[in-house]
Amino acid sequence: MAIAEVTVIPIGTGSTSLSAYVADMQRVLDTQVGITYELTSMSTIIEGALNDVFTAIAALHEAPFLSGALRVSTSVNIDDRRDKESSSQQKLQSVRSRLSGV
Structure with a gap:
């Protein structure tokens, strides 16, 4: 699963x-x-199969144009891990467990 x-x-x-x-x-x-997906204060996190994530990103990029914007800048970071299952929540839990010494 990709996380973007x-x-x-x-x-x-x-x-x-x-x-x-x-x-x-x-x-x-x-x-x-x-x-x-999850809205954060500065971005949106999207999880899914890579093709589905790309489709969602394309739809997001198009949305402001449909609302009247004449120019749109989109930044994307993708974590596509294929050695094991991963999710945004799993990544956060991994850091939290290291912080607590578990």
Whole structure:
């Protein structure tokens, strides 16, 4: 399973507020098949098969254009581990267990 961190930034919207765009993009993610996702304060984490993740990223990138943005900048980091099952929560738990000395 791939884990992607995605940040989509609409540019030239006439406002410094982006929360309406973020809300629209979360609605787009609700329609995507084969993924799970989590909104964070600075990005969105998407998990799923790599092709499904790429499909979701493409839909996210397109969403601000559909809401009137004339330019969009999208940054993506992908962790695609194939030696064992992995998830965002598993990665966090691994760090927490090391912090607690377990």
